[in-house]
Amino acid sequence: MKKETMKGLLPAVMMFVSALSATQPATAASNQETQGGQTPAVLRFKAPTEFPESEKLQQYVNGVASETGYIMRAPVGGPHCATISGSDGGWDDSDCF
Amino acid sequence: MKDLRIAIMTVEMDLHAYAVRKALRDRHGAVCHIVETDCFADSGRLTWSPTESFAPTLPAREGREIDVRSLDLIWWRRPNGTSWQPPHGPKMPPGVTDEVAVDIIAKDCKATFTGIMLNEFRGVWINNPEASRNAENKLWQLRAATQAGLRVPRTLISQDPASIREFCRSLNNNVIVKTVTGTYKVPLSPGKVDEALLASDESLRLSPAIYQEKISGNRHLRIQVFGDQIHAALITCDQLDWRFYLNKSTVEPYSLSSDFESRIHTVMRLLGLRMGIFDFKLTPEGDPVWFEVNPQGQFLFIEGLSEVKLTNVFTDFLANEVVGQRARAVG
Numbered sequence: 005m006k007k008e009t010m011k012g013l014l015p016a017v018m019m020f021v022s023a024l025s026a027t028q029p030a031t032a033a034s035n036q037e038t039q040g041g042q043t044p045a046v047l048r049f050k051a052p053t054e055f056p057e058s059e060k061l062q063q064y065v066n067g068v069a070s071e072t073g074y075i076m077r078a079p080v081g082g083p084h085c086a087t088i089s090g091s092d093g094g095w096d097d098s099d100c101f
Numbered sequence: 102m103k104d105l106r107i108a109i110m111t112v113e114m115d116l117h118a119y120a121v122r123k124a125l126r127d128r129h130g131a132v133c134h135i136v137e138t139d140c141f142a143d144s145g146r147l148t149w150s151p152t153e154s155f156a157p158t159l160p161a162r163e164g165r166e167i168d169v170r171s172l173d174l175i176w177w178r179r180p181n182g183t184s185w186q187p188p189h190g191p192k193m194p195p196g197v198t199d200e201v202a203v204d205i206i207a208k209d210c211k212a213t214f215t216g217i218m219l220n221e222f223r224g225v226w227i228n229n230p231e232a233s234r235n236a237e238n239k240l241w242q243l244r245a246a247t248q249a250g251l252r253v254p255r256t257l258i259s260q261d262p263a264s265i266r267e268f269c270r271s272l273n274n275n276v277i278v279k280t281v282t283g284t285y286k287v288p289l290s291p292g293k294v295d296e297a298l299l300a301s302d303e304s305l306r307l308s309p310a311i312y313q314e315k316i317s318g319n320r321h322l323r324i325q326v327f328g329d330q331i332h333a334a335l336i337t338c339d340q341l342d343w344r345f346y347l348n349k350s351t352v353e354p355y356s357l358s359s360d361f362e363s364r365i366h367t368v369m370r371l372l373g374l375r376m377g378i379f380d381f382k383l384t385p386e387g388d389p390v391w392f393e394v395n396p397q398g399q400f401l402f403i404e405g406l407s408e409v410k411l412t413n414v415f416t417d418f419l420a421n422e423v424v425g426q427r428a429r430a431v432g
Contacts, residue, residue, distance in 0.1 A: 044307040046280040049292030056348040064405030065116065072119035097378070097395040 102420050105131035106172050108161070110218075111179040112139040113192070117401055118178065124416040131420070134161035138182040141210035143194045149217045157221040159214065169217055173423045174225040177233060178397050182211055189285040225422045228396050232373030236396040239281055239311060242372065246391045249367035253391045255314040262305040268312055269294050275315045277341070281308075290342050316382045316390045322355060324379040325400050325411060326369055327418035332411060333357050334403045335383075352406035361389060368394065375422065376415075 057065075068074065107125060109118045118135045125131040136159050141147055146160030157169045182191045191207045218230070228236070235241055239258070246253050257268040258281065269276045278298065279291040294312065298304070321336040321343050335355035340346045357365075369377055378398025381389040404411040 042303045042307060044310065045278055045298055045301070045304045046289060046292075046308075046310045047287075048298060048304075049278070049290045051288035051290040051342075052345050058348045058406065061347060061402060061405045065401075068116060068120050068401065068405075072116075072123045074114075074116055074119040097398045 102129050102131070102424065105129050105174075105420060105423055106133075107131050107174045107176065107419060107423075108134045108136055108159075108167060108172050109176045109178055110136050110138055111176075112182065112184055113137045114185065115179065117399065118176075120401060120412050121176070121416055121419075124412045125419065128413065128416055129420045134165060134167050136161050136167070138180050138211075138214065139184040139191045141182065141214060142191055142197070142206045147210060147213045147217070149213065149220065157217045159217065169221040170223070172222060172224050173426070174227065174419055175218070175222060176227050176419065177230055180214075180230065182207065182214075183285065185285075225426050227376055227419065227422065228374050233396045236372040236374055236377070236394065237282075239393065242368075242394050243391075245368050245371040246394075248371060249364045251364050251368070251391045252388060254316055257312045258309050259312070260306050260309040262299075262302045265305055265312055266299050269299060272314055274299075277313050277315050279311045279313070281311055290345065293341075316384060318383055318385050320383040322379070322381040322383065322389055323352075323403055324357070324365065324381065325398075325403065325414075326365060326374075326377045326379065327415055328375055328422065329366075330414060330418060331357065331362050331365060332409060332414060334407050334409065347402065347406070350406075352403060354407060354409055357389075372396070376418070 105125070109115075109121065111118045115135070115137075122133040122135060125133045141160065144160035146158055146166050148155050149157045159167045159169060161167050183189055184192060190203070191210065193203055193206065197203060197206065215230075236245075243253060243256060255268075255272065257264065259265050259268075274294050274296070276294040277291045278294050280289055283289065292298075293315065319337055319339045321338060323334045323336055325332045325334075333355040334352050336343050336350050336352050338346055338350035340349065343350050365379065368379075369375070372394070374394075374396055376396070378395045378400060380392040380395070382392060383389055400411045400415070403409065
């Protein structure tokens with residue numbers, strides 16, 4: 005992509021801050037360093053990587069999608085999962101405030 | 102209903118939004134827009150002015166533009182612009198790659214959207230944004246459940262290793278640990294506390310977690326509350342967390358006692374919610390024990406597995422909320 009085009013896609017207020025921000029370290033990297041790679045207790049319990057749904061639920065979802073014009077997308081991290089944050093399934097219960 | 106105008110604030114590819122929009126159109130003749138809050142960048146449709154010289158507008162699906170003042174009701178479902186697909190942020194045009202540009206675009210879109218809604222919308226919120234945000238907080242909702250007289254598991258939320266060990270040992274380590282908020286980055290499951298977990302000061306101190314008395318049994322309740330209506334489902338599953346094992350679960354309608362329903366309504370009132378999806382677990386004796394409320398929880402999978410027509414129930418609830426507001430405005 006041409007430089008001019010890229011510039012055109014930056015919001016107007018950006019013109020004043022890009023040079024300053026380029027020198028700031030990434031927050032995630034800093035945290036990783038200061039915590040020495042430790043993780044909180046809850047991260048020991050990662051969910052199963054696959055969430056098999058019943059055929060009945062799959063049929064229901066396909067039916068709703070067909071009736072409503074919803075285009076089923078290819079699952080990113082495995083099949084849809086009921087209500088689990090991080091499942092990439094679109095069924096998460098919360099908005100993760 | 103005459104001239105019913107509704108908008109669903111959600112994110113791209115939300116099956117619930119599509120199902121509810123169709124039912125609103127079919128059952129109530131409503132005009133229903135889906136606003137995808139992760140797709141504001143480059144939409145060219147977010148506009149507001151303190152004078153009336155420009156209409157306050159939002160972008161809706163299919164390239165439509167909504168004047169916020171024309172809406173009767175907003176389903177405040179997923180307003181944060183957090184996409185369900187990695188990298189779990191607002192969508193950007195392919196040419197926007199600068200990290201700072203992405204940050205500014207995301208924040209300015211979100212702040213403008215929020216400001217337009219707070220300034221201009223005068224209809225019914227489902228749910229009120231502030232109430233919904235507060236009710237998501239597990240500490241806040243645990244207090245409300247306790248105040249309503251519901252049975253709550255013995256609970257500690259802490260990052261103090263000494264307090265955590267004392268609490269767990271008081272329950273012979275029959276304790277579940279789970280996250281206070283969750284993350285889109287990786288799916289997490291509640292887990293059983295053991296000595297290895299309790300031995301790591303570093304791990305315990307990093308962040309608070311919910312330590313909670315483990316409730317035995319295999320019967321779980323998923324309770325949909327839409328205004329005055331309550332529709333409960335019994336989920337039977339031998340696993341600790343049924344969400345991962347829906348293929349091994351049975352789901353069926355379940356009747357609640359009037360006293361229990363009354364306490365649920367008390368929680369809703371204390372939290373300022375009009376809709377909420379509750380999770381309980383039944384003890385072997387049949388007593389419901391509180392787990393959580395999701396102010397904007399999912400319910401289509403319950404419909405799919407139990408055949409209770411929750412989509413219709415929900416859309417009728419939305420329409421009735423507008424009827425109620427119009428009646429109050431006239432009266």
